[in-house]
Amino acid sequence: MSEPVKPRPYRSPRRARQAADTRRAVLAAARSLLAERGWAATTVAEIARRAGVSVDTVYASVGRKPAVLRELVETALSGTDEPVPGAQRDYVRRTLAAPRAADKLRLYAEGLAALQQRLAPIFLALRDAAATDPDCAALWREIAERRRANMLRFAADLRGTGELRADLTDAHVADVVWSMNAAEYWVLLVHERGWSPQSFADYVTDSWTRYLLA
Structure with missing residues (x-):
């Protein structure tokens, strides 16, 4: 006797598009509010108001405020509406494909300048939220570990060109790049001192090239 055929659930393309549009609106509202007011002064009610939806819709489409912040971090890192693993991001692939260490550093710096703008x-905001919210503190630690691991891989990739200084360990190289690719470093020079993104990219490229390469 054959098994009864279970009907497949109906999926409406129009409803899926509406859900995606709502999610984008919620994230855009949260992004602008966090940039303007910071973590503590941004409420879910304010996010909902700016997005033109209800509070329940914010919870249904993205989640609580820590979940909203996680989505913003991941989509800012990827530059798309969805999270993308680091190795699959365009500027990372271009950097890894470059044969010379100087080119890798330049491509990475240019990608970093584009990334930090968003x-x-x-x-x-995540750094501030981590001080009081356990979920955000866990995300902060997770991102920090990912950054550290990515920088060690980058250092190893640079080492493979044979052009790094022999007296620098991969851990030291990773720490130098890690410290200068931090959001705080970008804010000091671009937001507070008025540097252009291109000036920032040129500066870190020159600094890394002079210090790290033989």
């Missing part, structure tokens, strides 16, 4: 305000 990430820095969100990352600083």
Whole structure:
């Protein structure tokens, strides 16, 4: 006797598009509010009001405020509406494909300048949120570990060109790049001192090239 055929659930493309549009609106509202007011002064009610939806819709489409912040961090890192693993991001692939260490450093710096324009305000909001919210503190630690691991891989990739200084360990190289790719460093020079993103990219490229390469 054959098994009864279970009907497949109906999926409406129009409803899926509406849900995606709502999610984008919620994230855009949260992004602008966090950049303007910071973590503590941004409420879910304010996010809902700016997005033109109800509070329940914010919870249903993205989640609680820590979940909203996680989505903002991940989408800022990827530059798309969805999280993308680090190795699959365009600027990372271009950096890894470059044969010379100087080119890798330049491509990474240019990618970093583009990234920080959307990430820095969100990352600083996450830093502040981590001081009081356990979920955000866990995300802060997770992102910090990911950054550290990515920098060690980058250092190893640079080492593979044979052009790094022999007296620097991969851990030291990773720490130098890690410290200068931080959102705080970007904010000091671009937001507070008025540097252009290109000036920032040129500066870190020159600094890394002079210090790290033989």
